[in-house]
Amino acid sequence: MMVSRGATRSPVIHEFEAVIVGAGGAGLWAALELARAGVRTAVLTKLYPTRSHTGAAQGGVCAALGNLEEDHWEWHMFDTVKGGDYLVDQDGAEVLAQEAIERVIELEQMGLPFNRTPDGRIDQRRFGGHTRNFGEGPVRRSCFAADRTGHMILQTLYQQCIKHEVTFFDEYHVVDLLVDDGLTGGVVAYRIADGELHVFRAAAVLLATGGNGRMFRVTSNAHTLTGDGMALAYRRGIPLQDMEFYQFHPTGIVGLGILLSEAARGEGGYLLNDQGERFMERYAPRLMELAPRDLVSRAIYMETRAGRGIGGQDFVYLDVRHLGREVIEAKLPDITDFARIYQGVEPLTQPVPIQPTAHYAMGGVPTDIEARVVVDDRGTVLPGLHAAGEAACVSVHGANRLGTNSLVDLLVFGRRAGRSMAEYCRSAAAPELVANAHEPVRAELDALRTRGVGENPNHIRAELAAAMMDDCGVFRTGDGLRRLVPRIRELKERYERARVQDAGSIFNTDLLEAHELGYLLDCAEATVASALAREESRGAHFREDHPERDDGDWLKHTLAYRAEGGPRLAYKPVTITRFEPKPRTY
């Protein structure tokens, strides 16, 4: 039915015990756990579940199965901690590395079509930063299904959700998080089909909304990865943790940012500069192309800055020709296809031009290892609120995530979130809804489409993405970041006066994209403030004016709280259990 604009409409109210926002790997696994526990749960997603960006993950999911050579979860844990430049909370990394094994096996049992070894077990390949015996050399730890591992995970989990009759609200865009008096109350969602607001009352809420790569101009992330869950929490006074740590993946398609998985290097691909040198020799003599991503991305920039980019330009080559057609077609079919379609390059016979692309947020909504959201440096939990997946920061990735560890994160902490929510729902009920809980966000949405005249929000988005790419990318300086602070404030002010062209109710993506821009601006503000304050270089955060890691002052997590006039920063200690910080060489 059509509803006229401007008239006061009351929202549709739904009552559930638990609400999950997001149907990627993290949200779907949590949904399965809640279904198994018999908790009345709604999964809200702005995309059809199978459109979630988990489906884009290519290379694999690590677990120390030891199917092809000796491996141990302790080695996986060590690699995770070292890869994260010792900012990783080691209690979390221990859980991650241990439970990875059970979760991958469970996925197989759910039907995931992994590639197989000749004797029928799950096949495994090498991946950046994953080593045997605490750093001796690469190990085969990544379990994979060609270069479509994420697609298979997303499909398999969605299939299981169908089997378990999970209740989905597809194409419901969550626009507000209800927190009242220190208790979680539910969410407000905008139904995309007709523009109606729906209030979901629930005791437990999970934010599983994925990343925020669209802050940057060149990114591997989907258009819809706009940091929604992070910003929703931030707006409710919850801090964002470690936002300065944003990963640039070394091998994106030039200009477009579409990813060519590290699996290409895991299978033996080379990186070459203009002189045909395997330049990683200079930066990581032991692991070479399989060094962690922060190092490889910086190495590519160093080469191009020194004039050794291809033809003196800002890219280098990824070369897989020597792997042969058979390996390429069996193990890297999709990414070779991407090179053909989006670059017009034939990887069987030509090297592929690549450059770093904005890829993964190590930071996010802070949680404990039960995926409960914690709001300060003392581990205080906000009852009922949970976060998992890329939107969350456990922190198992520290200052730099290893390849394949995000998918592990989804499985391990998505499941833990579901269990922890089920446990919470056994004793807690949702607080009464505040009258007109949906009013503030309705006013916001109405203003975007009804204010007299206003700037086109798409211009603001383009300027934000360009500015972040220039001054908050692989290399950062105090000067550049100081420039960005007023720049983002200015963009936020302009956003307050922006106006979309589509004033309709039905499938108004013009409005929703503008609303997403608001989320991105909040994420960018927290990212820049955190990056400016951290006067050291660690993992993905590289300050040219402070090029060394400084454990004395900076072995700590950043918490950015929303405040008048810009974020307020606080810090919390890193949990160290087994591995004392050491210099990080590969």
Add this chain to the structure above:
Amino acid sequence: MQVDLRVLRYDPERDSKPYWAEYLVESGPMERVLDLLHRVKWEQDGTLTFRRSCAHGVCGSDAMLINGRNRLACKIRVDQLGRRISVAPLPGLPVVKDLVVDMEDFFAKYRSVRPYLVNEAPLPARERLQSPQARARYDDTTKCILCAACTTSCPSFWAQKSYVGPAAIVNAHRFVFDSRDEAAQERLEILADKDGVWRCRTVFNCTDACPRGINITQAILEVSAAIVERRI
């Protein structure tokens, strides 16, 4: 170069019937139709409406009818199409607005074939074994991204909307030929229905339309053969 982009538009809040809108858009040869649509939406007319997410052919959001064929807007380049490009919603599904169609019935049909592994045997402590050959048997149909390009290119579907359609059969195939699965019989019974595989006339439109290169007609024939073999 300049591209002459025609889009079949319809907004139920404003229009009494669909109409062709024309836009002149600057484009490089390697750009994709999705880039053109974005350029129109972001620079010329914010009301132009379409779904999209990943922008590189893996999420299945942006299947549409482009120069008379179903394709993903993010996976077809301008140089493959020429300077005159026409874009319309997928045929055969109700239009919600502009290029957005109602996908509910499509997903309901997908769910109807029990698209999940069924195996009630006690779980082993480790992974179940499957030989590389057994794994290869159903590889092709694991690639489906549920974009609906196949089903909405099928004349049998256009003629009979109750037909379960190629996409659902592809997803049944993925399990019927998986050595670990135990529910082939039930799925084949579902597909032996009057709205199941027998509606396929092997026109091959689905195979041509599939952006993932799945040999869909082959998959449908294999499912039909299995039904005959088991005398369902």
